[in-house]
Amino acid sequence: MRRSKTFLLGFFLTVCVPSYAGCIHFINGHWFNGRAFPQDDFYSDSGVLTHTPCHQSLQIDLKGGYVVPPYGDAHEHNFDNLQRAQAQGKLYLQDGVFYAQGMTDVSTGAEAVKQAKRVNTPSTVDATYAHGGLTGYNGHPKEVYESIPLGFFYPVTAEQKDKVVHATSRSGLAYWEMETPAELDQLWPRILASHPDLIKVYLVNSEEWKAASSSDTRLGLGLNPALVPLITTKAHAAGLKVAAHVDTATDAAIAIRGGVDELGHLPGYGLSAKGNPTTVRLPDELIQEAEQRHVKVQATAGIDVDEHTSAADLKARQASQIDNLTRLKKAHVPILIGSDHYGQDSVHEMDYLHSLGVWTNLELLKMACVTTPQAIFPKRKLGELRPGYEASFLVLSSNPLTDWQHTHAIIDRWKQGEHIVIEDQP
Ligand SMILES: [Zn+2]
Known part of the structure; x- marks a missing residue:
């Protein structure tokens, strides 16, 4: 069932990528550290995660979401x-x-x-x-x-x-x-x-x-x-x-x-x-x-x-x-x-x-x-949410450690500092 439904969806979705060159400040997220989801702030600077504040950053409120690597x-x-x-x-x-x-x-x-x-x-x-x-x-x-x-x-x-x-x-x-x-x-x-x-x-x-x-x-x-x-x-x-x-x-x-x-x-x-x-x-x-x-x-x-x-x-x-x-x-x-x-x-x-x-x-x-x-990709710094790693992550609406189905409740997607927006075509 799921196979045909998701495959069909693919034809009606469009990916648009607003460009946020430079620095983005992500606030109000729970970030997966390999064990749990402590609340934290991260910056994406040129597509790489950092804790160091950078100037003139765009602020993105993750609204209490649960952040995991893709x-x-x-x-x-x-x-x-x-x-x-x-x-x-x-x-x-x-x-x-x-x-x-x-x-x-x-x-x-x-x-x-x-x-x-x-x-x-x-x-x-x-x-x-x-x-x-x-x-x-x-x-x-x-x-x-x-x-x-x-x-x-x-x-x-x-x-x-x-x-x-x-x-x-x-x-x-x-x-x-x-x-x-x-x-x-x-x-x-x-x-x-x-x-x-x-x-x-x-x-x-x-x-x-x-x-x-x-x-x-x-x-x-x-x-x-x-x-x-x-x-x-x-x-x-x-x-x-x-x-x-x-x-x-x-x-x-x-x-x-x-x-x-x-x-x-x-x-x-x-x-x-x-x-x-x-x-x-x-x-x-x-x-x-x-x-x-x-x-x-x-x-x-x-x-x-x-x-x-x-x-x-x-x-x-x-x-x-x-x-x-x-x-x-x-x-x-x-x-x-x-x-x-x-x-x-x-x-x-x-x-x-x-x-x-x-x-x-x-x-x-x-x-x-x-x-x-x-x-x-063994040579890339990905798969972990820590400074120096690629700013690529999913934002889940709820904690996947308490309910596995929350791994699919994706409310936002970022890849190498770019916002991946998937929406229905008009
Ligand atoms: Zn095969």
Whole structure:
């Protein structure tokens, strides 16, 4: 329900940004300090927070509102289409999600969105891009990205599958197919030349992976597991982090031990009541290893859980999610909020994770507005409300620590010292 409602809203909203160059004095706000909301005053000087008064400042009364850093979406595929980017951006800003991590995109579409300044300006969402994902021959996500230009969403018939196997229109843009270290070496300069912000690798049921994927016409498999440590070494040398699509606990083990920085999913998001939960249960020792290696986990737990999910499947899936997430939390492995829903932002995921009951409101709020934004932009001073940090924040009407739904009661938005006003078009 929420999906269609918010998506529609995006088409009727407009973003206008009154310019307040210089200094703004924010009074009468309760500012989140990572633990509570003490009353405080802040100035924004040239888009940066300070406690130092500056001359001729414009005064803004926050009217007792609760101020939090903007939210993040660590797993999206939404900002690589110029036609959709504006409406998509408005939806994100409306929901207070200012930071987005593109976990595979069509790189030419992403470049067009960047060139048109639909992202990465003070008045828009800030997005990073993995561009083409690294996978095996005919591997995931080729079947998704080649279907759309062929006129269908997903290959179902034998004819459609055959068309996708032979399609190459998004090769080198949305995915890179490889199997051997020599092929990785050959493609690597082209991958770097596409200027990704991070590298995405795809691991799919790695326990069943077999060599000679180049002659395998099955769709949706993943990367040769032996390539993972080679890729992470190359990526880290280039200053890029690596995030891995994983389906099973074996995929997660290969990713973590292969040196990836983030898991793109929690294993088991597609688990059914008939499935074997042990294949997606992260062993305790692997969780310990993830913590020691500073691996972060994008939960993406809300995907595949909707009104079409049967009660039995929902029960199995949530039991697996709660089991893995509870033990990850206990081991202090950071969990990131990521939606992985086309056309949606991460608000649904925030609420879904809240419904699992694993975290307090404070813990979940920090995941949404501190941990996730800082994981997306580790080099920027954002995600905290203190001097020297970007003057980007949401003003909530009430305290989100007492009622989680208050995280959505956004009455004002500021980004890098600019006022983001979203209103109905006349
Ligand atoms: Zn995804």
